Structure formats: structure tokens, C-alpha cells
Amino acid sequence: MAHEFTPNIFAGDGIILSLFQKEDVEPLHKIIHRNKSHLAAWLRAVGNPSTLKEVHQYVKDNQKRSRDALSESFRSHPGFELAIRNDGELVGMIGFQGIHWGNRLTALGYWIIPESEGRGIVTKACKAMVTYAFDTLHLNRIEIQCAEDNPASMGIPERLGFHKEAILAEVERRNEGYVSHYLYRMLRSDWQK
Numbered sequence: 001m002a003h004e005f006t007p008n009i010f011a012g013d014g015i016i017l018s019l020f021q022k023e024d025v026e027p028l029h030k031i032i033h034r035n036k037s038h039l040a041a042w043l044r045a046v047g048n049p050s051t052l053k054e055v056h057q058y059v060k061d062n063q064k065r066s067r068d069a070l071s072e073s074f075r076s077h078p079g080f081e082l083a084i085r086n087d088g089e090l091v092g093m094i095g096f097q098g099i100h101w102g103n104r105l106t107a108l109g110y111w112i113i114p115e116s117e118g119r120g121i122v123t124k125a126c127k128a129m130v131t132y133a134f135d136t137l138h139l140n141r142i143e144i145q146c147a148e149d150n151p152a153s154m155g156i157p158e159r160l161g162f163h164k165e166a167i168l169a170e171v172e173r174r175n176e177g178y179v180s181h182y183l184y185r186m187l188r189s190d191w192q193k
């Protein structure tokens with residue numbers, strides 16, 4: 001079954017999740033330059049786009065991934081990311097880090113600019129993505145991995161009632177050392193309750 005991608009996901013209170021467009025390349029480039037260490041994990045995951053040209057390529061690749069992500073002919077897909085816009089301003093990103101259609105599972109990743117932290121924006125964005133994944137994509141399991149030294153990130157799944165399922169020991173290589181992650185999960189049956 002193919003799904004039609006909904007261009008805008010409304011998360012409430014003026015928060016809209018939508019694909020990055022060409023017009024986002026410059027603001028995204030500025031955000032990256034101002035917040036390199038804040039966004040280090042995400043930047044590593046998407047190949048460290050740094051120049052305007054690389055950010056443009058990232059936006060283009062992400063659009064392409066979003067087009068075929070929702071086709072179940074891909075048993076497993078690398079996923080795609082959506083911009084978080086607050087009252088029209090680009091403030092962050094939330095994405096499906098892989099969609100495994102065979103097992104109907106996905107994982108979520110997110111970041112927001114420091115100026116917009118602590119207002120519940122990512123919690124609301126995450127809640128909207130979980131609802132979209134269960135109700136529109138009919139997935140069954142959603143995972144969130146949070147580094148053991150990132151309590152702000154753990155707050156998101158915990159606020160939304162995710163279950164802390166496991167610790168993934170030394171799963172991330174960082175600064176010549178290893179960092180463990182907590183694995184949180186939400187099942188469709190638990191979300192419905």
C-alpha cells in the first residue's frame with residue numbers, strides 16, 4: 001500500500017512540520033554555522049553539510065528520500081526529515097531515521113535552535129510525528145535513542161510516555177571514546193491506551 005505524504009503536519013500552537021525547501025537552504029546554513037556543537041550528533045548523521053552547496057545538496061537529497069520513503073515497495077528505507085517551523089520561522093528538525101516497512105517500525109531524531117528550547121516545541125512536534133506514524137503510516141513501533149549524557153533529549157520520550165527499554169552500551173563513538181544510549185520505545189497498542 002502506498003501512502004501519500006502529507007506536506008504539512010500541524011503540531012498545534014503555530015508549530016508546523018514540513019519538508020525543507022530551496023528557500024530553507026540559507027537559513028539552515030546560518031543555523032548550522034551558529035550551532036555546530038549543539039547540532040554535532042545530527043551533523044555527523046547527515047554527513048556534516050557545511051558549505052552552502054552542501055546544505056543545498058542535503059535539502060535536495062532529503063526531498064528525494066521523502067518521495068520514495070512512503071512506498072512500501074522499500075522493505076527498509078533510510079527515512080527523511082521535516083523542518084520544524086514556529087509561526088513560520090525555521091527553528092529545528094524532526095525526522096524518521098529509517099522506516100522498516102517489513103517490521104513496521106521507525107525511529108525519531110530531532111533538534112531545535114537554542115533560542116527556542118524549553119518551550120515544549122519538540123515535545124509537540126514529536127507527539128504529532130508519533131500520531132502520524134501510527135494513524136497515517138500504520139507503523140507499529142517507534143524508537144528514540146538518547147545519549148546517556150543528554151537529559152534534555154530523554155525528557156521528550158519520557159514526557160510522551162515512551163517506555164525506557166534498554167541501554168545500548170558504547171553504541172556511539174565520540175572524541176576517541178564511546179557513549180551509551182538509552183533506547184525508548186512506543187508501541188501502537190500502548191499509544192492507543
Ligand SMILES: CC(C)(COP(=O)(O)OP(=O)(O)OC[C@H]1O[C@@H](n2cnc3c(N)ncnc32)[C@H](O)[C@@H]1OP(=O)(O)O)[C@@H](O)C(=O)NCCC(=O)NCCS
Nearest residue numbers: 038110111112117118119120121122123145146152153155
Ligand atoms: C533535546 C532538545 C531537542 C530538547 O528541545 P526542547 O525544545 O528544549 O524540548 P521541549 O520542546 O520538550 O521542551 C522541554 C522543556 O520545555 C518546557 N515546556 C515549556 N512549555 C511547555 C509545553 N507547553 N509543553 C511541554 N513542555 C513545555 C518543559 O517543561 C521542558 O522543560 P524541563 O526540561 O525543564 O522540564 C534540544 O535541547 C536540542 O535540540 N538539543 C541539541 C540536539 C539534540 O540533543 N538532539 C537530540 C538527539 S537524540
